Amino acid sequence: MDKIVKYRELIKNILTEYDQLVNQSPDHQSETCLVFDENHDHYLWLTVDWQEDKRLKSTHVHIRIKNNKIYIEEDWTEEGIANELLREGVPKEDIVLAFYDPETRKHTDFAIA
Incomplete structure (x- = not known):
């Protein structure tokens, strides 16, 4: 399976599982x-x-695929989407913690860009 196709499926499965888990809560x-925008490779989970009379919108997770890597733009999950991706076999070199500035990314175990 093509790497990008695999990454798309992994991302969609992970976000779907989070969404189902939250929606099962009685509270x-x-x-x-x-x-899921596969044409532009943006994937979001939001509320x-x-x-x-106040509108509330919250983005829990925003992921995009760019330059054959997974960019985690926003992640408010407890465990972290990067950890989920690692468990699924995605190498650290293909994960960018894009919610950090490029200088800070140098100090993580993940890709800079």
């Missing part, structure tokens, strides 16, 4: 959305809701 009342 969960907000609407969650999964957005939309209303609190009285």
